[in-house]
Amino acid sequence: MEKYPYIVIEGNIGSGKTSLVKMLTKEFSAHAIYEEFSDNPFTKILC
Numbered sequence: 001m002e003k004y005p006y007i008v009i010e011g012n013i014g015s016g017k018t019s020l021v022k023m024l025t026k027e028f029s030a031h032a033i034y035e036e037f038s039d040n041p042f043t044k045i046l047c
Contacts, residue, residue: 007024011017021032 009017009020018034021034024030025032
């Protein structure tokens with residue numbers, strides 16, 4: 001992982017991003033940084 005120290009994952013709500021991140025962090029003994037859901041202005045449009 002030293003060649004690519006950061007991986008960014010994006011996708012639609014419910015597309016499996018969190019599940020993928022959990023698998024990757026376990027596989028590579030990595031640390032995940034999640035976006036704050038309440039800070040996302042687009043989620044207010046959906047509610």
